Amino acid sequence: MTKKKVNIVWLRRDLRLVHNTALKQAAREKLPVLLLFIFDENIVNQLPENDSRISFIYQQLERIHLELRSQNRSLLIKKGNPLDIISCLLQEYNVPSIFANEDYEPYAIKRDNEISELSISFNSKLHLFKDQVIFAKSEIVKKDQSPYTVYTPYKNQWLNNFEVQILDEEYDIKAEYINENFHFPSLTSLGFKAGRHLVKDYNLDCLGVYEEQRDYPIKDIGSYIGPHLRFGTVSIRQIAKAASEHSKIFLNELIWREFFMQIMFHFPHSITESFKPQYKFIPWHNNENDFKLWCEGKTGFPMVDAGMRQLNSTGYMHNRVRMITASFLCKHLLIDWRWGETYFASKLLDYELSSNIGNWQWAASTGCDAVPYFRIFNPELQQKRFDPTFEYIKKWIPEYGTNQYPKPMVDHKTARERAISTYKTAIIK
Structure with a gap:
């Protein structure tokens, strides 16, 4: 036949x-x-x-x-x-x-x-x-063809190439599909059950005010584009074009995504190890009870706890708050960034391997072009700057301000000094 x-x-x-x-x-x-x-x-x-x-x-x-x-x-x-x-x-x-x-x-x-x-x-x-990207693998490299490991020169080269990049719009060519009546299986017949979180539709209406309002979590002006880029329900070419026309800051974040992708491609060891070799020997405390409190949003630091509760309840977390929660875990609690990365991987609807690892290593100071080890977010100052009226905190922590809300599990000044000393000693070795 x-x-x-x-x-x-x-x-x-x-x-x-x-x-x-x-x-x-x-x-x-x-x-x-x-x-x-x-x-x-x-x-x-x-x-x-x-x-x-x-x-x-x-x-x-x-x-x-x-x-x-x-x-x-x-x-x-x-x-x-x-x-x-x-x-x-x-x-x-x-x-x-x-x-x-x-x-x-x-x-x-x-x-x-x-x-x-x-x-x-x-x-x-x-x-x-x-x-799934504008530029892949080795399309944006140094003159000697080696990969960039610092974001800003990578971004500049990316933008130089993007300006002459022709975004091919001839994508609506109609395919002739096979004449077969394949059975469309139910979710349960595939062995799955409906998840409890819904992926939101993406919305680019935020681009006009993105730069001014993006750091204030209660304003919720994010695009929610992450899951849609992760699973390709929309073309990155269309999103990058819109960003280039309406928000350079938003475009920069798309470039961060591609920066981390090419880091993962060229340096796959960074998926499981510190990108910087000298940071491999940080003596993480890895206290399991401390980690549990962080996961549950019960650290006594409201910006951290609000973020973790938002994540647990919705599968989303505001970008600014992601930095605060990650820094707190790695620096205040001295818990291995891989623990946090794994937890985020299990919860985030917009989880993407390269970005998650890249951002966690950035926060832990172990990654390429990461925040210096002595820069440690102060959760209280972050709250005063980005949630001054406690709206975001009260939204996710209904017991905030009552005796049911826990006291801070560590002292910020003491934890900061301990982290700097720990990192410095480990790097010198």
Whole structure:
């Protein structure tokens, strides 16, 4: 029996049918497209069955499914090991090419290398395209082709290239999807349950006031773009274009995202180790009870506690408050940044490996271009500057101001001196 000839477009971190580079390239091949998404068990098996990010992915797949169904077409959804699933598809169909967009995390690189080798054995080929960033890998490097490890020169070079970068708008090429009626599985049949947190729609209306109001958590003028960039429900090209036109500060934050991505790509050791070798030997205290109080938002430092309670209740935390809570954990409590990074990874709806690690190492002073070890946020001063009327604090700590709210677990001055001494001694060694 002759196998049906199709090309596969494998959706991963690009959950959309427009402005999708891999899909655009596949459409040019004039072969029917089999649109595939895999719930990768190597990833999802490490998550709780009611993880809200899984629910969000499922909702986006459902949206794509409904769009395809209006064309009498469908999306193939599988759960398992990608190598096994794609092997079965290569046996079932005649597949000249598999199209996907690049992912720069170490596991994804290893997985894609294995898929590439597998496809060759079936006379197929895996084609990967840049899609989740403006500049990837080694596109922004020094004159000697080495990667930048300081943000500002990286940003300047990024902007120089961005000014001449042509954002290709020809992304609405219509693909001809395979004429198959694939079953769309329920969330429970995939082994998942609905998460308790909802991912908010992103909103770029904030860009006009972003610079003036972004540091005040009660104003809540964030774009909520993080999860949408993480899972590719919107094109980074469209967001970067809007930012370049309306908010240079917001664009700078998008550049930080790409800076941390290229750091992870060139220095993968930074995922599990201090980027700065001399910071490997900090004698973290790692008191489990202290960590528990931090996680629960019961440290007695209201800006820290409000942030942690916001995170636990919603899956979000204001950016300014993320810096305060991270600095407090690493400097005031001398708890390893990896403990905090892991906790944030389990809670943040906008969790992205490179940014989470990059920002935690920044706060802990162990990362590239990080805050100096002797710079330690004073939570009380941060509150006076950015929540002077206690609105944010009272929103998340209803018992604040009563005897039910705990006393500060450490003295700021003493903790600061201890942290500086600890860091200094460790670095000198």
